[in-house]
Amino acid sequence: MASGLAALLDDVAAIARLAAASLDDVSAAAGKASVKAAGVVVDDTAVTPTYVTGFSPERELPMIWRIALGSLRNKLLILLPAALLLSALLPVAITPLLMIGGAFLCFEGAEKILEIVHGGHGEEAAPEEGDPAHLEKEKVSGAIRTDLILSAEIMAIALADVASKPLWEQGVVLVIVSILVTIGVYGAVGLIVKLDDIGLHLARRGGAAIRAVGRSLVRLMPMILSLLETVGMVAMLWVGGGIILHGLEHSPLSALPHLVHAASAAVSHAGIIVWTIGALLSAIFGFLVGLGVVAVVHAVQKVRGKNQAFTSP
Structure with missing residues (x-):
């Protein structure tokens, strides 16, 4: 009995040592995987602020918090089990699925560029009417569905x-990536949507220099949001094109x-x-792929x- 217990403890200790030795590998792999997903993260960060525009300032952060929780549920409860099952049972499907996702990103990026070219980008959407709580729930649900993709x-x-x-x-790596990406994206989104409020606060208090900074933040907010949208669009084409090119190797x-x-x-x-040249060529290739999908x-x-029309009475 004692020898059996001692052997069990030895096995547990060996497993613990193996796990400890693997922690550095796990951390490095999680960091590397997070960096590779950076292009999609940029797009996610650029897209999300649009879901809270038009709501009162006091509702912005609660909405972002709800979207962030939904995003974490998407990753940990839906996508993580699916990813591990795929890796265990059908690893050969990972690359084709990645390429399909890359084609979707190319489609989204190309469609946004076509909207800008045809003048749709500058059109203001009509204000939505209805119960604010219902509209907020719809916006949050829509953001979580987009986040799932x-x-x-x-x-x-x-x-x-x-x-x-x-x-x-x-x-473990996927859990770490899920948490890091969610915190990074929605922390950045929370800061972005509150920049104008921060600017107003600074413009009303402090010395002349601080007030000037506050007024500049308020004036620059439309430009910042427009720049983010452009960066997200380019990131989609770069990442999508790069994924497809890698899959074709x-x-x-x-x-x-x-x-x-x-x-x-x-x-x-x-x-x-x-x-830089490789990213630019990947984005151009992604745009061409996106045009084909469009x-x-x-x-x-x-x-x-x-x-x-033919089948309708």
Whole structure:
């Protein structure tokens, strides 16, 4: 009995030592996966403030808190189990799913650019009417649904980066990435939507320099939101195009990603310049892919519209 207990304790100690030795690997993997998902994170941060515009300032942070909790539920209760099951049962599907998600990002980015080109970007939406509590609930629900798509892409990127790790380590990394990304995104969103209130507060108090800073913040808020939207749009194309190019590396179309790498290296051997050129080419490729998806989606919608008109009495 004693020897059995001693052997059990030895096994527990060995497992503890193994877990401790793996913590550094887990932390490094989580950090690397979070960085790779940065493009989607930027887009998530740029998109979310639009869901709380038009509501009273005192409701902005509670709405963001509810969206953040919904985002964490999306990641931990829906996407994490699905990702681990996929990794355990059908790991070969990770890359195709990533590419589908990348194509969706390209579609979103290209569609936003087309809206700007055709003048839709500048049109102001009509103010929504109805019970404020009901409108708030609808906005929060819509934001959480949108977050599910973006969070799925973040989790897929993180999963692909740790696919060779043991299943328990994949789970820990995905949990860490989920928490870090959620805190980062919605902490930044909370700060962004409150910048104008902070500016007003500073403009009414303190010395002349502080008041000038406050007035500048209030004036710059529309520009900041517009810049964020543009950055998010470019990030979608860059990340989506990059994901698809990476997925094509071991396919009959491998010449495309190799061409991008060769073009980046031909411009300069400096790391930051190579990365910048590669990101730019990925974004251009993503835009072209997005245009193709937009054309297909609009063609399908047109055919469905004709069919509905044909079958309606």
